[in-house]
Structure formats: structure tokens, C-alpha cells
Amino acid sequence: MGTRKIGSGQTATRKAIFTARRRHILEGYLYLSPWLLGFVALFAGPAAASLALSFTRYTVPSTPAFTGLGNYVEALTADPQFWPSLWKTLYYAGVSVPLGVAGSLGLALFLNVKVKGTSFFRTLFFLPSLVPVVAAAVLWTWLLQPDWGLLALLLSRIGIQSPRWFGSPEWAIPALIGLALWSSLGGSRMIIFLAGLQGVPDELYDAASIDGAGSWGRFRHVTVPMITPTIFFNLVLGIIGALQVFTPAFVSTGGGPAYATWFYALHIYKTAFQYFDMGYASALAWMLAVLIIFLTWVQFKTAGFWVYYGGEK
Amino acid sequence: MQGSVSATPRIGAAQATHRRATLAVFTYVVLLGLGIAFAYPFLWTVGTSLKTQQETYAFPPSLLPAVPQWGNYAEAWAAHPVGRWILNSVIVVLGALPGGIITATLVAYSFARFDYPGRDVFFMVVLGTMMLPFEVTLIPQYLLFHRLGWVDTYLPLVVPSWAGGGAFAIFLLRQFFMTIPREFDDAALLDGANSLQVLWWIIVPLSRPALVALFILGFLGHWNDFLGPLVYLNKMGMFTIAVGLRFFQHFPEVIAKMEHLLMAVTVMMSLPSIVLFFVGQRFFVKGIVLSGLKL
Missing domain, CATH: 1.20.5 (Single alpha-helices involved in coiled-coils or other helix-helix interfaces)
Incomplete structure (x- = not known):
């Protein structure tokens, strides 16, 4: 009798643990469900749909007609704007991301010096990223206006003829890069760097000082390795973002002059929402996706050589 | 030395x-x-924003006007339905921002505190969604919302925010929640709290810096969003201020030049962001420091 009682007690406990575990799993899924629903309805579903559409000729409001790889072949061989827009986007990303990441890190380093009033400067640096993009674009076209703009005035003082910036095919992308740097250097990327810098334990600096490291030595051998994960984070997100560059060019140049700022994302947008050629636009979008996934994969594969996780992972 | x-x-x-x-x-x-x-x-x-139209194009340019034209603000307000556009932006922010924060909190809680089959795979998928360019999902989403009759409503700008608030928000909060000792949860659970009470009474109060950071980033994201309203809103009266600003942009030969008015609206539109950032920046930085963003 007694043993049976204990036995049934154990079963009851096991049952209770089992129920608690089931409940735990159920609750986990329940809290996950908003994302899961959104993922299926707004992400995986649409992504699959656009992949399917990319194999069709589908000009709204007609019905999609299967064309196999036709859209991809057309893009790679016949579309006069495909390769130019891709090169322009890579040029823009290749210049703006390294400069942007290095610049934000530089600003964060100065803000991280322990002096009074840094929160005031933090706000000053952050100001440009608060300016709406339409206004920033107009502001920038003014400052760079080649005849009466502020920069032209400054350049003429030192005897340089201002380039025509947004009006010239060679200078339009550099002008857009300047705009992007102004509005993003002090933005959330700088804050993320600042956070990374503040997360470096003081003991490491003390230890380095005791070992005879000067300020450059501390920067080179403590700060830099400790923030490589932050640099990596900003680099990965920066490249993903820069390859999708759209709004500044759309607002300030509309892709001109003479297609000079016709970035890849602009090409997709105009194909989809001005010519309503949804099938072709989907193929364009997927090729960009493959490029971004590939570049991100390469970065993760090479991260081991230079990103320091301090024993984690 | x-x-x-x-x-x-x-x-x-x-x-x-x-x-x-x-x-x-x-x-x-x-x-x-x-x-x-x-x-x-x-x-x-x-x-x-305080210059006369002539001063805007004066050469050499000067930073300040001879006489500040405060009337520009009233003129800008009257030139286009600026008040209505600002109200529309407020509607979108009020609809979307709480959704993003609430659902990101729930989802991050699931990743940080629950242990179930597939959790780590789902988390990798969340991070992976950051990689896929928005252009890939934009077109089918547009077709979907079009079929649902949501084009020219605020629903496409609001509803997606209620689905986890985006990968970055989930990631940031999950990292932050992981830094809170589990013993705090266990103590509350022993006292008979359920998991939702643990979240509300333990995790959320301790995560204020990260939540403030997301609040600021979310506000800026929705307030300044350009592409969403551009794609989904066609009626002028429905525009948000970020898109409405374009009507002040210089269209040669179409409309009189009114960059000074554009700048007046810009100042009005930027003010809430500036105040919010200045007030919340201490928490903002702390929120990101403590979660230790690493990939």
C-alpha cells in the first residue's frame, strides 16, 4: 500500500512537471506568435510570391504569364540600365559605408572622452539625422548650388571652380555621398559605437596602463579589439542599407542627370510603381537579395580573422 | 616615462x-x-525659414535674415494642408509605435526566457530577415494590401508594426533581457506570478533604457518614413508630413519657389524629434550599451 502511494505520488509529480513543461513551451510559442504571424503573412509569403512573380511577365492589371528565366535573361543581357545601376550602387556603397563607419567611430571616440557637456555635443551631432530626408535633400542642393551656394562661395575664395554637383553626371553621386554622410555620421550608428566604447571595461585600460601602454597603445590594443564586434555590426548593417539606397536620390535628383544617380533600388521602384511591370521588378529585387545575402555571408565567413569576441562564442 | x-x-x-x-x-x-x-x-x-523669398537667393548667402519673417510659418501652414499632414503623421505614429514596442517586447521575451523546439532557428530567421531587401517583399505586400482594399488607408503603415516591431527591435530587446538575472523571474514565479506578470513587473521596469531607445528610434522611423506613405497613400489629404513636404520642394515653372516655407515646415516637423532625443538620449545610449549589440 505504502509503496504504491509513493509510486503514484511520483507519477503525479512527473505529470505535474510534464504539464508545466508543456505549458512553458506553449507560452513560448504564444509570445512568439506576433512575429510568427507577421513573418508568414508579411515576409515569407510575399517573398515566395515575389520569387514566383519573378518568373512571369506581369504588368498590372493583366494576369501573370509564365516566362521562365526570361526576366533574368533580359536583365543580364538586354536591360540598358541594369549593369550601370548596379555599378553605381556598388560605387555608392563602397565609398559611403567605409567613410560612414570610420567617421561615426571617430565622432564616438571624441564623445567618449570624459569631459563635461558631451550630451550637448551628442545632440548637435545627432541633429542632421533628425532632419527629414526631403528637407535634407533640398538643403544640400542649396549648399552645393554651383553658382551661389555656400560651398561654391567658399571654394571660389580659394580659387577653385565649384563642380556642378547634382547637375553633373560625375559629381552627382559624390554629392549624394556627402549628403548621406552628413545625415548619418552622428546618427544611431554613432550611438551604437558610443555604446560599444562605453562597454569596454575600465580594468582593461588600467591593466594596459600598468603594462606601460600609452594612450595610442591603449587605443590600438584595447579599444580597437574590444569594439571589433561593434564595427562588424555597423559594417554588416551599413552595407545592407547602402545597397538599398533609394530616398535621397529619389528626392534630390530623381535618378538624373542622365541616369547618373539611377541606383538599383530606383530602378526597381520605377519598374514596379511607374511602369507597373511587377514580374520584372520582382526579378530585379531578387537579384539584389542574392547579392546582399552573398556579401553578408562573405563578411560572416571572414569575421573570424578580425572580429574579437573576448572568449564568447 | x-x-x-x-x-x-x-x-x-x-x-x-x-x-x-x-x-x-x-x-x-x-x-x-x-x-x-x-x-x-x-x-x-x-x-x-525666417528669410524673405528674395533673401533666400541672395549672393553672397547669409545665415540670418535682415528682419526675421515670422509670418513665413503662418504662410507655410496656410499654403498646403500642413496641419492635416501633421495630424496624419501623429495618427500613424500613435497606431504603429505602441504595436512595435509591445509585440517586440513579447517576442524578445519568448526568445530570452523560453525554451522550446525551434527557438534558435527562429531567432536566426529573425536576424536573417534583416538581410532581405525591402524591395523583395514590397511588391507582393503592395498587391496584398491592394487586394484587401488597404491602399489609401493607414493600415499598411500601422498593421505590420504589430508583428514584432522589426528584427532590430527584437534583437536589441532580446540581448537586453538576457542581461537580467533569471533569479529575479524565479523569485516572482515562486510567489505565484504568471509569466505575463513576470514580464510586466520584473523585466519591463528593468529594461527601461532599451525600451526608451526603441521608442526614440521607432518614433523617428515612423515620423520620417518616406517610402511607405509614398507607395500606399495617393490622396493629398491623407499624406503624412514627411511626404507632404515634397509639395514645398522646388518644381520649376509649376509652382512659385517656396524653399523658405519648406524650411519653416521642416523646423516645425523636426522639433518633436529634437525634444524627444534631447530628453531621452541618456537612456538611449544606456539602453544600447547594456544590451551589448553583437552579431
């Missing part, structure tokens, strides 16, 4: 103080220079 510090500590200390003072002065000079460079275009915006 280092040897002399330990040999003659007094001189070493004096040197260190001197060095620190030099560093502080140097830092201030650099910060001030950079601060002016960064703020100058914005000051230009404020200055221009």
Missing part, C-alpha cells in the same frame, strides 16, 4: 593632470568644430 611615474609620483601626478587638461581642451576644440560643422546646415534651415 612610465618608470618616472613610479619613481617620482608627485611629478607624475602633476604631469597626468596637465595631460588630462590638455586632452580636455583638445577634445573641446574638436567637438566644437565638428558640432558647428554638423549643426550649420540645420542652423541654415532655421535661418532660411
Whole structure:
């Protein structure tokens, strides 16, 4: 009798643990469900749909007609704007991301010096990223206006003829890069760097000082390795973002002059929402996706050589 | 140098103080220079918003107007339905921002505190969604919302926010929640709290910095969003202020030049963001420091 009682007690406990575990799993899924629903309805579903559409000729409001790889072949061989827009986007990303990441890190380093009033400067640096993009674009076209703009005035003082910036095919992308740097250097990327810098334990600096490291030595051998994960984070997100560059060019140049700022994302947008050629636009979008996934994969594969996780992972 | 510090500590200390003072002065000079460079275009915006139309194109350009034209603000307000556009932006922010924060909190809680089959795979998928360019999902989403009759409503700008608030928000909060000791949860659970009460009474109060950071980023994201309203809103009366601003942009031969009015609206539109950032920045930085963003 007694043993049976204990036995049934154990079963009851096991049952209770089992129920608690089931409940735990159920609750986990329940809290996950908003994302899961959104993922299926707004992400995986649409992504699959656009992949399917990319194999069709589908000009709204007609019905999609299967064309196999036709859209991809057309893009790679016949579309006069495909390769130019891709090169322009890579040029823009290749210049703006390294400069942007290095610049934000530089600003964060100065803000991280322990002096009074840094929160005031933090706000000053952050100001440009608060300016709406339409206004920033107009502001920038003014400052760079080649005849009466502020920069032209400054350049003429030192005897340089201002380039025509947004009006010239060679200078339009550099002008857009300047705009992007102004509005993003002090933005959330700088804050993320600042956070990374503040997360470096003081003991490491003390230890380095005791070992005879000067300020450059501390920067080179403590700060830099400790923030490589932050640099990596900003680099990965920066490249993903820069390859999708759209709004500044759309607002300030509309892709001109003479297609000079016709970035890849602009090409997709105009194909989809001005010519309503949804099938072709989907193929364009997927090729960009493959490029971004590939570049991100390469970065993760090479991260081991230079990103320091301090024993984690 | 280092040897002399330990040999003659007094001189070493004096040197260190001197060095620190030099560093502080140097830092201030650099910060001030950079601060002016960064703020100058914005000051230009404020200055221009108070100029007459002629002054806008004066050469050489000057930062400040001869006489501040405060009337520009009233004129800008009247030139287009600016009040209505601002109201529309407020509607979108009020609809979307709480959704993003609430659902990101729930989802991050699931990743940080629950253990179930597939959890780590789902988390990798969340991070992976950051990689897929928005253009891939934009077109089918547009077709979907079009079929649902949601085009020219605020639903496409609001509803997606209620689905987890985006990968970055989930990631940031999950990292932050992981830094909170589980013993706190266990204590509350022993006292008979359920998991939702643990979230509300333990996790959320301790995560205020990260939540403030997301609040600021979310506000800026929705307030300044350009592409969403551009794609989904076609009626002028429905526009948000970020898109409405384009009507003040210079269209040669179509509309009179009104950049000074554009700048006045810009100042009005930027004010809430500036105040929010200035008030919340301490938490903002702390929120990101403590979650230790790493990929």
C-alpha cells in the first residue's frame, strides 16, 4: 500500500512537471506568435510570391504569364540600365559605408572622452539625422548650388571652380555621398559605437596602463579589439542599407542627370510603381537579395580573422 | 616615462593632470568644430525659414535674415494642408509605435526566457530577415494590401508594426533581457506570478533604457518614413508630413519657389524629434550599451 502511494505520488509529480513543461513551451510559442504571424503573412509569403512573380511577365492589371528565366535573361543581357545601376550602387556603397563607419567611430571616440557637456555635443551631432530626408535633400542642393551656394562661395575664395554637383553626371553621386554622410555620421550608428566604447571595461585600460601602454597603445590594443564586434555590426548593417539606397536620390535628383544617380533600388521602384511591370521588378529585387545575402555571408565567413569576441562564442 | 611615474609620483601626478587638461581642451576644440560643422546646415534651415523669398537667393548667402519673417510659418501652414499632414503623421505614429514596442517586447521575451523546439532557428530567421531587401517583399505586400482594399488607408503603415516591431527591435530587446538575472523571474514565479506578470513587473521596469531607445528610434522611423506613405497613400489629404513636404520642394515653372516655407515646415516637423532625443538620449545610449549589440 505504502509503496504504491509513493509510486503514484511520483507519477503525479512527473505529470505535474510534464504539464508545466508543456505549458512553458506553449507560452513560448504564444509570445512568439506576433512575429510568427507577421513573418508568414508579411515576409515569407510575399517573398515566395515575389520569387514566383519573378518568373512571369506581369504588368498590372493583366494576369501573370509564365516566362521562365526570361526576366533574368533580359536583365543580364538586354536591360540598358541594369549593369550601370548596379555599378553605381556598388560605387555608392563602397565609398559611403567605409567613410560612414570610420567617421561615426571617430565622432564616438571624441564623445567618449570624459569631459563635461558631451550630451550637448551628442545632440548637435545627432541633429542632421533628425532632419527629414526631403528637407535634407533640398538643403544640400542649396549648399552645393554651383553658382551661389555656400560651398561654391567658399571654394571660389580659394580659387577653385565649384563642380556642378547634382547637375553633373560625375559629381552627382559624390554629392549624394556627402549628403548621406552628413545625415548619418552622428546618427544611431554613432550611438551604437558610443555604446560599444562605453562597454569596454575600465580594468582593461588600467591593466594596459600598468603594462606601460600609452594612450595610442591603449587605443590600438584595447579599444580597437574590444569594439571589433561593434564595427562588424555597423559594417554588416551599413552595407545592407547602402545597397538599398533609394530616398535621397529619389528626392534630390530623381535618378538624373542622365541616369547618373539611377541606383538599383530606383530602378526597381520605377519598374514596379511607374511602369507597373511587377514580374520584372520582382526579378530585379531578387537579384539584389542574392547579392546582399552573398556579401553578408562573405563578411560572416571572414569575421573570424578580425572580429574579437573576448572568449564568447 | 612610465618608470618616472613610479619613481617620482608627485611629478607624475602633476604631469597626468596637465595631460588630462590638455586632452580636455583638445577634445573641446574638436567637438566644437565638428558640432558647428554638423549643426550649420540645420542652423541654415532655421535661418532660411525666417528669410524673405528674395533673401533666400541672395549672393553672397547669409545665415540670418535682415528682419526675421515670422509670418513665413503662418504662410507655410496656410499654403498646403500642413496641419492635416501633421495630424496624419501623429495618427500613424500613435497606431504603429505602441504595436512595435509591445509585440517586440513579447517576442524578445519568448526568445530570452523560453525554451522550446525551434527557438534558435527562429531567432536566426529573425536576424536573417534583416538581410532581405525591402524591395523583395514590397511588391507582393503592395498587391496584398491592394487586394484587401488597404491602399489609401493607414493600415499598411500601422498593421505590420504589430508583428514584432522589426528584427532590430527584437534583437536589441532580446540581448537586453538576457542581461537580467533569471533569479529575479524565479523569485516572482515562486510567489505565484504568471509569466505575463513576470514580464510586466520584473523585466519591463528593468529594461527601461532599451525600451526608451526603441521608442526614440521607432518614433523617428515612423515620423520620417518616406517610402511607405509614398507607395500606399495617393490622396493629398491623407499624406503624412514627411511626404507632404515634397509639395514645398522646388518644381520649376509649376509652382512659385517656396524653399523658405519648406524650411519653416521642416523646423516645425523636426522639433518633436529634437525634444524627444534631447530628453531621452541618456537612456538611449544606456539602453544600447547594456544590451551589448553583437552579431
